[in-house]
Amino acid sequence: MTDTPPDGDSPDLDSCVRIGSIVSSNSHLDYVVEVYKERDCDRPPELHEREFGQPVFIKKTVNGTEHAVIGVIYDTQLVDPDQGRTGPRLAQDDQAQFTPGYIEERTTLAGVALLGTAEIAEDGTIQEPTHQMPRWTLEVEDTVFHCPDQVTVSFHTVDEQIQLAYMDRLLDIAGDLGSEVIVALIDRLRGVLPEDDPNHRVLDVVEQNVQWQAREQRGVV
Amino acid sequence: MADRSNVVGTVAGPGDDPNEFVFVTPSDKSIKTGEFITYTISVEGEPRSVFARVTNRELIRGLPEGFLADPEVGPETVAATLGVPTDDTELYRLTATVIGYYDTNMTTFANPRQLPDPGTPLSIAPHQQLETVLPNLGCETDSTDVTTLDGVAHVGWLLNRPAEATNLHIPIEEFASTHLAILASTGSGKSYTASVLIEEMMRPSSRASLLVFDPHGEYDTLAEMQGEEAFQGEDGYEPEIEYYDPERLRVRISELEIGDVMAILDNPSNRMQERLSTAWQAMQRQESRTWGIDELIGEMERIYGDDDASVGALEWRLRRSIERNDLFHPEENVPLDEIVDPGQCTVLQMDTLDRRDQQLITTVLLRRMYRERLDDVRDRDSDIEHPIFALFEEGHRFAPASGESPSLGIMRTITSEGRKFGFGLGIISQRPSKIDQDVLSQCGTQISMQIKNPNDQDAIKNSVEAAGEDVLRELPGLTPGQAVVSGDAMNTPALIQVRQRRTPHGAGSRPVIEEWREAYDERQREPTQSESADFGEGDSTGVQSLD
Numbered sequence: 001m002t003d004t005p006p007d008g009d010s011p012d013l014d015s016c017v018r019i020g021s022i023v024s025s026n027s028h029l030d031y032v033v034e035v036y037k038e039r040d041c042d043r044p045p046e047l048h049e050r051e052f053g054q055p056v057f058i059k060k061t062v063n064g065t066e067h068a069v070i071g072v073i074y075d076t077q078l079v080d081p082d083q084g085r086t087g088p089r090l091a092q093d094d095q096a097q098f099t100p101g102y103i104e105e106r107t108t109l110a111g112v113a114l115l116g117t118a119e120i121a122e123d124g125t126i127q128e129p130t131h132q133m134p135r136w137t138l139e140v141e142d143t144v145f146h147c148p149d150q151v152t153v154s155f156h157t158v159d160e161q162i163q164l165a166y167m168d169r170l171l172d173i174a175g176d177l178g179s180e181v182i183v184a185l186i187d188r189l190r191g192v193l194p195e196d197d198p199n200h201r202v203l204d205v206v207e208q209n210v211q212w213q214a215r216e217q218r219g220v221v
Numbered sequence: 222m223a224d225r226s227n228v229v230g231t232v233a234g235p236g237d238d239p240n241e242f243v244f245v246t247p248s249d250k251s252i253k254t255g256e257f258i259t260y261t262i263s264v265e266g267e268p269r270s271v272f273a274r275v276t277n278r279e280l281i282r283g284l285p286e287g288f289l290a291d292p293e294v295g296p297e298t299v300a301a302t303l304g305v306p307t308d309d310t311e312l313y314r315l316t317a318t319v320i321g322y323y324d325t326n327m328t329t330f331a332n333p334r335q336l337p338d339p340g341t342p343l344s345i346a347p348h349q350q351l352e353t354v355l356p357n358l359g360c361e362t363d364s365t366d367v368t369t370l371d372g373v374a375h376v377g378w379l380l381n382r383p384a385e386a387t388n389l390h391i392p393i394e395e396f397a398s399t400h401l402a403i404l405a406s407t408g409s410g411k412s413y414t415a416s417v418l419i420e421e422m423m424r425p426s427s428r429a430s431l432l433v434f435d436p437h438g439e440y441d442t443l444a445e446m447q448g449e450e451a452f453q454g455e456d457g458y459e460p461e462i463e464y465y466d467p468e469r470l471r472v473r474i475s476e477l478e479i480g481d482v483m484a485i486l487d488n489p490s491n492r493m494q495e496r497l498s499t500a501w502q503a504m505q506r507q508e509s510r511t512w513g514i515d516e517l518i519g520e521m522e523r524i525y526g527d528d529d530a531s532v533g534a535l536e537w538r539l540r541r542s543i544e545r546n547d548l549f550h551p552e553e554n555v556p557l558d559e560i561v562d563p564g565q566c567t568v569l570q571m572d573t574l575d576r577r578d579q580q581l582i583t584t585v586l587l588r589r590m591y592r593e594r595l596d597d598v599r600d601r602d603s604d605i606e607h608p609i610f611a612l613f614e615e616g617h618r619f620a621p622a623s624g625e626s627p628s629l630g631i632m633r634t635i636t637s638e639g640r641k642f643g644f645g646l647g648i649i650s651q652r653p654s655k656i657d658q659d660v661l662s663q664c665g666t667q668i669s670m671q672i673k674n675p676n677d678q679d680a681i682k683n684s685v686e687a688a689g690e691d692v693l694r695e696l697p698g699l700t701p702g703q704a705v706v707s708g709d710a711m712n713t714p715a716l717i718q719v720r721q722r723r724t725p726h727g728a729g730s731r732p733v734i735e736e737w738r739e740a741y742d743e744r745q746r747e748p749t750q751s752e753s754a755d756f757g758e759g760d761s762t763g764v765q766s767l768d
């Protein structure tokens with residue numbers, strides 16, 4: 001675990017924590033990731049590393065250039081294969097249960113919405129971020145990495161200005177929790193930006209707007 | 222139709238009113254409310270341009286107001302953050318009211334009674350076309366060079382267009398025969414606009430016979446027309462500007478009617494009234510038109526005896542109010558042939574007369590001129606053998622809505638009958654609500670400028686038929702020199718910028734600060750007196766220095 005330095009100090013994409021792997025997708029921009037456990041890798045993600053609103057990335061080599069497809073965890077779901085299958089127990093407690101052909105265990109699934117892409121430079125940093133819809137399809141078993149906050153800021157900085165140009169798409173995919181994901185992303189950006197950065201005020205306005213719209217939709221106001 | 226290069230918008234559908242339609246424009250085609258637009262329809266097989274006036278404009282697509290939450294963060298920054306493009310995002314939804322197409326036979330607008338179909342392309346109405354069809358010029362085509370017409374007054378240009386782009390020339394005959402009202406709060410440009418009209422009417426192509434009743438001395442500068450090339454005709458014509466100061470204003474006593482005299486004498490008793498009217502009528506029946514107070518009193522004494530108390534009281538009042546007032550005279554009169562003449566503008570400067578005297582001289586002059594006009598039209602001998610136009614500053618003084626003025630009767634007569642006799646009135650007032658409604662509603666053409674007072678707005682609404690809601694809505698927001706022209710001289714009301722005068726304007730506010738400083742400097746130059754004031758003896762010397 002010493003080979004994974006704390007977030008922020010190194011934007012090196014090669015040494016990021018692995019969060020899980022893709023198991024399926026709901027659409028071109030909406031993937032389901034099975035979160036790694038002890039058994040799956042050396043260093044499974046800690047709870048806060050795979051929390052709601054955590055940016056993630058998937059590496060893809062396209063035309064010889066290495067790209068990071070950036071996404072965000074917008075939902076999670078617990079799967080218990082036994083749930084619902086265990087009816088009233090007739091057998092005694094200590095009697096082993098027999099579930100033929102089914103050895104799966106309890107897992108955590110995370111919904112990941114894609115936000116955009118960036119090129120991965122030689123030194124492991126990202127360049128030329130774009131919030132356009134990624135055109136490439138990810139594969140089942142693709143590894144999903146934890147995106148360090150510095151990389152998150154780089155991805156969100158276009159011409160010195162913070163951008164969340166994917167917002168309409170994200171709101172669409174994330175559905176009910178859309179405004180919460182965006183607020184979580186904004187909070188994360190705020191935490192990394194220097195205190196006197198003029199982008200803070202812009203982010204405030206964006207946050208207010210998103211929250212207000214959500215309240216309106218939910219009938220609060 | 223295929224060429225859409227000058228298309229500014231597209232019809233979306235019908236509006237709320239039967240004559241209204243709605244259209245959509247992108248932001249770069251900025252169309253203001255009040256703008257005139259056209260589209261083409263086919264009337265009996267002929268393509269016709271239908272004109273419509275834009276009455277409302279609202280944003281239907283634009284950045285949400287939430288983007289304006291922080292005044293220090295521009296909405297375009299927020300938009301950029303969210304990847305929202307900010308160029309050409311705005312779409313406007315405009316409402317327009319159909320005016321009609323120009324019917325060349327009727328020489329006015331005809332309503333096509335059919336709204337444009339959705340998808341109909343709309344253009345900005347061309348300058349020359351508007352210049353032809355907006356004013357009531359009676360042109361036989363819908364696009365004429367109106368500057369070549371005689372008898373038109375160039376008053377200004379459409380406010381929504383660049384300066385001097387779409388000029389408004391109104392027919393002088395129309396407003397000079399069916400009367401004119403210039404209504405606006407103080408300082409909005411009434412006198413200025415009136416002077417522009419006077420300038421136009423005095424040009425060689427019109428050579429009007431004008432009379433200005435000027436209670437404030439605001440028309441002193443008109444004389445500068447003389448010697449100006451713009452006012453000289455090829456035949457050697459040049460306008461004559463005559464000033465009549467109070468010294469030359471006289472009312473012959475026999476011209477007064479009994480009602481006028483009652484107004485002059487304050488509160489005569491019933492008995493006095495009865496005696497006075499009997500004697501007055503007797504005097505009026507006499508051959509002589511040049512009798513004075515002495516003769517009148519002689520007549521009363523003849524009828525009622527030398528020692529009648531009421532006659533005694535009347536004598537005292539008549540001598541005080543009439544005989545001692547220089548305005549009244551047994552013989553002298555303002556000679557009509559001196560004050561009215563074609564190509565002559567006479568300014569009656571009444572600024573040193575008190576209000577009652579202003580009303581009386583006006584009353585008597587109007588009566589006399591009206592009589593002459595009547596005679597002329599009825600082929601009798603007349604001193605005034607041409608139409609005349611009289612302009613009144615402070616019109617509410619001469620035709621008040623409440624309170625008595627001896628001139629009200631004759632003003633009502635002229636505004637209702639004058640057009641038949643070639644006698645037009647122009648009423649200028651800053652308080653439309655204080656003008657007699659009969660008089661105001663007879664003013665066929667209206668130039669309304671900034672008016673904020675709701676009572677005055679109502680007065681215009683009630684008496685000015687042609688003023689539609691959309692026009693009235695503009696009035697509070699106008700700035701000096703901007704005006705709505707409506708009524709007989711127009712085929713449809715238009716919002717204009719009144720042009721600049723050719724002669725300097727003499728009625729501006731006084732330069733108060735400058736005058737204070739000058740007066741102060743003046744005082745400083747009188748050292749002895751300011752010193753003596755230090756010794757407490759300043760009273761008498763102080764008064765002296767004020768002279």
Ligand SMILES: Nc1ncnc2c1ncn2[C@@H]1O[C@H](COP(=O)(O)OP(=O)(O)OP(=O)(O)O)[C@@H](O)[C@H]1O
Binds near residue numbers: 414
């Ligand atoms: N068409 C115009 N072009 C340029 N300036 C104008 C125009 N009309 C009015 N003004 C300006 O507005 C000022 C006031 O105009 P004006 O004296 O005509 O007002 P008014 O309505 O007659 O006021 P009042 O009720 O005090 O007599 C003028 O001194 C002039 O500077």
Ligand SMILES: [Mg+2]
Binds near residue numbers: 411412413439728
């Ligand atoms: Mg004035």
